[in-house]
Amino acid sequence: MNMYDTERTEAALDVKNLKISATGVNVHYGQNHALKDVSVQIQDNTVTAFIGPSGCGKSTFLRCLNRMNDTIDICRVDGEILLDGRDIYDKGVDPVQLRARVGMVFQKPNPFPKSIYENVAYGPKIHGLTRSKSEMDQVVERSLRKAALWNEVKDRLQEPGTALSGGQQQRLCIARAIATSPEVLLMDEPCSALDPIATAQVEELIDELRSSFSVVIVTHSMQQAARVSQKTAFFHLGSLVEYGDTSTIFTNPTDPRTESYITGRIG
Amino acid sequence: MTLFAFLLLFAGAIFAYTLNLRAAQSIRNGGGNLHSLTSFHGMYAFLLVLIPAFVFLLVWLSFQGTVINALVQRSLPADVTAGLESGPLQLIMAEIASIAGGRMFGTPDEWKLAAADRLVNLRVTSQWLMVAFLLAIIAGCIYVARKRVSATFRARQGAESIVHALMVFCSVVAVFVTIGIVASLVFETFRFFQMVPWYEFVFGTVWEPQIPIREDQIAAEGAFGLIPVFLGTLVITVIAMIIAIPVGLGSAIFLNEFASPRFRSIVKPVLEVLAGVPTVVYGFFAVLTIAPALRVFGETWGLPIAPNTALAAGIVMGFMLVPFISSFADDALSAVPRSLRDGALALGATRGETMMNVLFPAAIPGIVGGVLLAVSRAIGETMIVVMAAGLIAKMTINPLDSVTTVTVQIVTLLIGDTSFDSPKTLSAFALGMVLFLVTLVINIFAIRIVRKYREIYD
Ligand SMILES: Nc1ncnc2c1ncn2[C@@H]1O[C@H](COP(=O)(O)OP(=O)(O)OP(=O)(O)O)[C@@H](O)[C@H]1O
């Protein structure tokens, strides 16, 4: 057992803990006001789903949470986002360190043009999380198992990650993201390139990951949001319209816009 | 007269155009239902006249000189030409031609004057014949085109297929020119190898292409060993790449990932200017700036430095290749999908780590392709080395020594009075052949690598 696991167990005991707290977040892309005064509280060991029509700012908000928006020149973020009570946009915070704690899986699978093993080992390697080759092997195997990919690739770990099928690549990217043992995992439409079987596997995985991480998932599938998440946030035209327990949002939404989106009238 | 022929040609084509246009219009006005627009009928006639007549003119103009010369030469008195080789015969023909042009030196022989007369006459006849044939061809084509005009004639497709054939011809021309160049190279090289055995050329370690001009002259027999010359090319190429690869890659990486947009917008155009500098100017730079600087440097450290060093030429050639490699590497890096970069950054990699571990490896095939193309440019580069490298071939890899290169030797072998049947001159073709083969192999490799890499991300 290494030290992350003990940390995890402690964190797991502390259920319903507040993980991320965003208040009054505004994002501008140049003149485009993409996100308007969004405030959300994201809890630990919970799957939170972001839904909403295309272009409403779901991805933008997700990228605020690990400061990936910093890499876009014209993007400006205002407001306060606290991770475990600390402002992540504070001057003293190193975005590189932050991204090691807040992992991300993208809509399109983006494995590096390296071997499967190296893809998964890359994060732990640059952060110096392992001390020996055997420890690294363990981390790689554990991550691939969690991502439901181990059985398919265990005999060909040295083959390039780009040679896998689209669905396998996406699970490889998930394995790569969880190998660094993040505290929060952000997933931007992780299933949009997957077939129903792989989607079911990933959904199962997300449910499992909940025990160790706080998961935030963007999805266009209402069914998926209803299946995997405990909390749901509905975005519309850059604003957060409604946020609450998934069961409430889907059965008893308070805002008429939420209702019409869920029933398929806008979006 | 030639100008007149070309005017005639265009006039004929335009006449054919209007003729067919009118004919088609009158069919339409008479209630006929034309398949093609009237302008297509005109276009069809235009092309049908223009192309055959144009081809005829080109053929005539390119062959009339040879034919006339042959005729004149055959009519020379047999006692003068008997036993003459092609060289003196050519001199005689040149003299006749200049007499025909009105330039006489001294009092030429009777028979030369007569031949000059014949030459002038033949030329005039040829011109008239050309115009006559041209007229006949134009008239024939106009007739054929005009007869085709009818309501059902598909002039639209007809004109299109003529243009189509024309384009096929253009691409075939490019291929044939290539084949022709290679063939002439191969042919002359073959002649060279009949005089100097190929193994002496390929494995020889002495390069002294001087051949005694007079029988009794004391001079080297002439040695044609490729190795010292090629070694010079290699030394300079290696020096150039030692400079160009790090500087080029470094600037590409910096510009691509780390530079602010403002800095990039200034430096990129500067690099492009550097790429546009003529190689002669680089040559000046090597001779006037780098070489003296090296000499001063050498004197202060007590190093023996030759006036024309491989180092000076190599350094300047390296700088010439910097923008080349830099822009290739920049393109290769930009072609790496943004998602890979985001993936690495999202794992908590710094920008430097992202560049070194992800972007650069992903771009390596493209970069290697660019570097190989740069190598083949360095090997074939002529002007800088002609100005800055030496002339004497030495078996050395000392960059402070004077070396010569394949291209320099080709230039010096072909400069001045040359006759194309001595091994000295022909050896230039063998050297050219070596250059051609080496760069061909490198380019094939480079293009393959670049292609393979494109397949991954497109
Ligand atoms: N890199 C960018 N540069 C400029 N504008 C951007 C950029 N990314 C997003 N935007 C703008 O921000 C707004 C929100 O985009 P965002 O990608 O967050 O939408 P989304 O909700 O994720 O949509 P989708 O469901 O289609 O992924 C859009 O108007 C978009 O044009």
Ligand SMILES: [Mg+2]
């Ligand atoms: Mg999105």
